Amino acid sequence: KNEVEQSPQNLTAQEGEFITINCSYSVGISALHWLQQHPGGGIVSLFMLSSGKKKHGRLIATINIQEKHSSLHITASHPRDSAVYICAVRIKAAGNKLTFGGGTRVLVKP
Amino acid sequence: EAQVTQNPRYLITVTGKKLTVTCSQNMNHEYMSWYRQDPGLGLRQIYYSMNVEVTDKGDVPEGYKVSRKEKRNFPLILESPSPNQTSLYFCASSSYLTASGPKVEQFFGPGTRLTVL
Numbered sequence: 602k603n604e605v606e607q608s609p610q611n612l613t614a615q616e617g618e619f620i621t622i623n624c625s626y627s628v629g630i631s632a633l634h635w636l637q638q639h640p641g642g643g644i645v646s647l648f649m650l651s652s653g654k655k656k657h658g659r660l661i662a663t664i665n666i667q668e669k670h671s672s673l674h675i676t677a678s679h680p681r682d683s684a685v686y687i688c689a690v691r692i693k694a695a696g697n698k699l700t701f702g703g704g705t706r707v708l709v710k711p
Numbered sequence: 712e713a714q715v716t717q718n719p720r721y722l723i724t725v726t727g728k729k730l731t732v733t734c735s736q737n738m739n740h741e742y743m744s745w746y747r748q749d750p751g752l753g754l755r756q757i758y759y760s761m762n763v764e765v766t767d768k769g770d771v772p773e774g775y776k777v778s779r780k781e782k783r784n785f786p787l788i789l790e791s792p793s794p795n796q797t798s799l800y801f802c803a804s805s806s807y808l809t810a811s812g813p814k815v816e817q818f819f820g821p822g823t824r825l826t827v828l
Contacts, residue, residue: 634816634817636819642799642821642822643819643821643822644801644803644819644822645819646816646817646818646819647816648816649815649816687753687754689754696767697742697759697761697767698756698759698767698769698770699744699746699756699759699769700756700770701753701754701755701756702753703753704753
């Protein structure tokens with residue numbers, strides 16, 4: 602079983618819809634990252650969380666440490682949000698290694 | 712412009728021929744890391760470095776070497792490449808290092824697509 606699980610694996614939305622991507626992990630962590638990988642392959646770091654909630658533009662990331670769960674929300678989705686979204690965790694017992702989820706492929710249709 | 716650069720961007724080589732993929736950042740970041748990305752397996756960490764002369768293994772270090780002689784550079788060395796090292800490689804860096812790791816988001820390089828025949 603993977604230490605980091607994302608759901609759904611694929612998601613299709615209409616422009617303007619609210620999107621939620623989930624990340625669950627099974628180990629103690631010191632931080633969780635959300636990354637965005639564009640269709641061209643480039644990776645952008647969106648958020649790093651250790652508690653609570655962060656917001657940047659139309660993106661909101663939350664984390665519940667007790668439930669070992671994080672969500673990434675996209676409000677008023679746009680076709681340019683089409684990308685793969687990847688969750689990664691820094692495992693406490695593993696120093697500063699990062700372990701990644703399998704990614705969620707998001708397609709936003711106009 | 713703040714950036715992480717990788718060279719080469721594309722490389723086709725043959726089994727056993729030593730190669731180096733360079734990574735350089737101009738942001739004075741302490742933390743640098745190498746990842747590989749494979750279909751169905753996602754991103755996996757190869758090696759990381761918390762600062763100059765400090766390196767540690769990630770999840771898949773076998774077949775790779777790294778060095779961190781200068782803060783800005785973190786080359787990935789494949790001494791004897793094999794076909795199972797065909798992959799997309801990313802270098803990343805971040806700043807504001809604490810005992811529990813980077814406290815800010817990572818900046819990623821553009822990726823190096825390596826094919827080993």
